Amino acid sequence: MTNPRIQSIGRTISKHTVRQLKFIIPGAAITYAFNTHRVFLELLTRQDVEGQWGRLFAFASTGFEGLVIILFLYVLLVPWIHGLKPDYRSWRDSGILSSVIPILTTAILAGWSLLSFTLGRWSSLGYIKGLVGASGLYALTFGLLGLLPAPKVHRS
Secondary structure: OOOHHHHHHHHHOOHHHHHHHHHHHHHHHHHHHHOHHHHHHHHHHOOOOOOHHHHHHHHHHHHHHHHHHHHHHHHHHHHHHHOOOOOHHHHHHOOOHHHHHHHHHHHHHHHHHHHHHHHHHHOOOHHHHHHHHHHHHHHHHHHHHHOOOOOOOOOO
């Protein structure tokens, strides 16, 4: 026998939201468990001479993450602004998406790699926990960005 409350919660949460929770929950758990957010903020606010490179790399990785968020929002909003129905499956054929998607992919890889290196080299996490912590932060970010509504595309 199923609990009626659980069934009612399941009806109010969309399948898309549940799919995004697969990124949000592990990302948040990893970020919390490794205290990645605090470690990263410490790197950003370091004032000692030895930590200046770590601070510079932390700001650079923040810049890449900001670029990822801006490009992701651009990919979502530009078709709405231009009144076009986006076809994300055939993005290579789209004038707008074919130029933005490779830049977005490069920014994701560069930002994640730089964050992993920064956390591994200049924090107490070390390289393995730094890699896992960076992955958790990126999973959390992608999960939250994935909750933003995308324009509907009606296929024939």
